[in-house]
Amino acid sequence: SGVSRSSVFRCFAGNPVRPQAVAAIERALAVLQTPVPTPLSAKREYLVSVVPTYARFRGYAEVLDGVLQRSHETGAGVRIGSWQDGDPQPGGVIILGKGMADEDVESLAWRSRGVPCVLINRIPEELDRSWVSADCRTAAREAVEHLFAQGCRRVVAWCDEGSRVSRDKLRGYRDALLAAGMDPDPGLRFDPAAASLESVFASLMDRHEPPDGWFSPDDASAAQVISLAAARGIAVPQNLAVVGMNDSTVAPHMVPSLTSVRLPFHEMGLAAVDTLDRLVSHPRERSIRIVLAHQLVVRDSSRRI
Numbered sequence: 001s002g003v004s005r006s007s008v009f010r011c012f013a014g015n016p017v018r019p020q021a022v023a024a025i026e027r028a029l030a031v032l033q034t035p036v037p038t039p040l041s042a043k044r045e046y047l048v049s050v051v052p053t054y055a056r057f058r059g060y061a062e063v064l065d066g067v068l069q070r071s072h073e074t075g076a077g078v079r080i081g082s083w084q085d086g087d088p089q090p091g092g093v094i095i096l097g098k099g100m101a102d103e104d105v106e107s108l109a110w111r112s113r114g115v116p117c118v119l120i121n122r123i124p125e126e127l128d129r130s131w132v133s134a135d136c137r138t139a140a141r142e143a144v145e146h147l148f149a150q151g152c153r154r155v156v157a158w159c160d161e162g163s164r165v166s167r168d169k170l171r172g173y174r175d176a177l178l179a180a181g182m183d184p185d186p187g188l189r190f191d192p193a194a195a196s197l198e199s200v201f202a203s204l205m206d207r208h209e210p211p212d213g214w215f216s217p218d219d220a221s222a223a224q225v226i227s228l229a230a231a232r233g234i235a236v237p238q239n240l241a242v243v244g245m246n247d248s249t250v251a252p253h254m255v256p257s258l259t260s261v262r263l264p265f266h267e268m269g270l271a272a273v274d275t276l277d278r279l280v281s282h283p284r285e286r287s288i289r290i291v292l293a294h295q296l297v298v299r300d301s302s303r304r305i
Contacts (some may be wrong), residue, residue, distance in 0.1 A: 001028035015281050045077035045144045046276055047090035049099040049106060058247055059265040060097055063120055066269020067094060074277060075247040091119035092276035095300045099163050116279035116286070118272050119125035121263070122164040130279065132271040136165050136245075139261045139294040140172025141179070144215050146259070146296060148180050149242050150304040152213030157189045158197065158203065158225075159217045169217045169245065197221060201228045212240060215303075219244040219251050219260055226254065226301060247295075256300035264292045 001008065001024040011017045011025050048067060054060040064080065071078045076091075083090065093110050095103055095117055103119060107129060112119045119131040147155050155177075161167040170189070177184050188211060190200050204211055216222035222244030229236050236242055236256055243253065246263035275288045 001025045003028075016076075016277050017071070019075040020074050022255055024117075044075075044091040044277075044280065045079060045088070046071065046092045046094060046273065047080060047083055048078060048080045048096060049098075050080060050095075054097055057097070058248060059121075059263065062265035063096055063269040063272070066266040066271075067150045067273055068110075068269075070270045070273035073274065076273065076277070089113065090115060091280055092209070094119045094120060094272045094276070095122075100167075103164070104180045116276055118275045118279075119164075120268050120272055121265070123165060123168060123289075128287050130289065132268045132275060132277055132290045132291050132292065133165075134268075135261045136263075136294075137168040137172040137175065138168040139245065139263070139296070140215070140217070141175045142296050143245065143259075143261055144160055144173050144176035144213075145179070146214040146298065147215065147241050147243060147302060148176065150213075152239070152241050153182075154185075154188060154209065154211040155213035156211045157213055157215050158192060159189070159215070160191045160193055160201070160222055162193070171217055192221070197224055198228065201225065205232060205234065210240075214240060214242045216244045219246050219248040219258060222258055222260070222301070223250070223254060226258070227254070235305050237300065237302050241304060243302050247297055252298075252299065254301070259299045259302040260297055262295040262297050264294070267292050 003021045003024050007017055007021050008025055011022055018250050048064065050060065079090065081245055093115060095106055101124065107117055109128060116130065119129065121133045122131055123133050124131065141214050144155055157170060157173040159166055159170045159173065161170055215223050216225060222242050226236050229240050234240050242258070244258055244260040245263070247260040251258040251260045271290050271292065275290065278288060
């Protein structure tokens with residue numbers, strides 16, 4: 001085959017091997033008229049179970065790009081969408097962009113079938129769950145602490161608790177308040193499902209002491225806050241410093257440019273495939289949990305000092 005013995009053994013064991021090496025080994029087996037070992041002939045196919053609206057968020061596209069890149073490198077197949085009764089059972093499942101209840105139900109269902117699954121950008125409490133994520137709680141805390149360092153004292157959190165990641169971001173906001181010796185003010189925390197951003201912003205800015213900082217869990221709502229501030233003649237960041245999360249491609253080009261937390265979505269996709277490969281090859285391992293680094297990118301929307 002022209003392939004090293006160690007690569008042949010890894011291939012027979014079902015471990016990741018370059019697709020070119022797999023093809024060379026298969027050709028050699030055909031010449032030798034030797035039966036193909038089961039792990040080699042049974043190509044792994046991983047299912048990416050994702051919300052239907054994933055295309056609206058660049059981060060999900062970056063995760064999928066990482067999944068497809070690593071799967072191509074290791075020779076695994078990928079199916080994106082949902083699984084129906086009667087479909088071939090996947091070798092592993094990557095769960096992306098869903099709420100806590102849906103994640104819990106789906107994870108339990110796959111585990112009951114003996115199929116390993118990994119959550120993306122979620123950190124559940126259970127030790128038997130596998131996940132690849134940034135530490136969004138710490139990232140949010142650093143973002144809010146940055147606002148405090150710029151002199152802000154009344155910081156709004158526009159954040160719900162509908163998913164694990166949004167819950168962790170809200171916890172990070174509260175962590176920053178407590179670390180600064182401030183009690184969380186329920187009058188500065190708003191659930192996007194309860195009222196529109198426009199109405200909340202107007203009511204806050206009409207207060208005797210309006211907020212001087214704004215923490216958004218995503219760049220889209222942060223950009224909307226900057227637009228609303230401009231419409232009312234409120235200077236950003238002098239009167240209202242704004243921080244978002246996800247560091248979208250437009251963040252550096254906004255006026256003012258948006259301070260945001262950069263999350264490694266592409267690397268999450270790479271690591272998710274590596275995690276499934278490991279769990280499939282080592283079924284006695286209970287779970288794998290990977291935390292990837294984030295970065296607070298400070299720009300003009302929050303830079304006062």
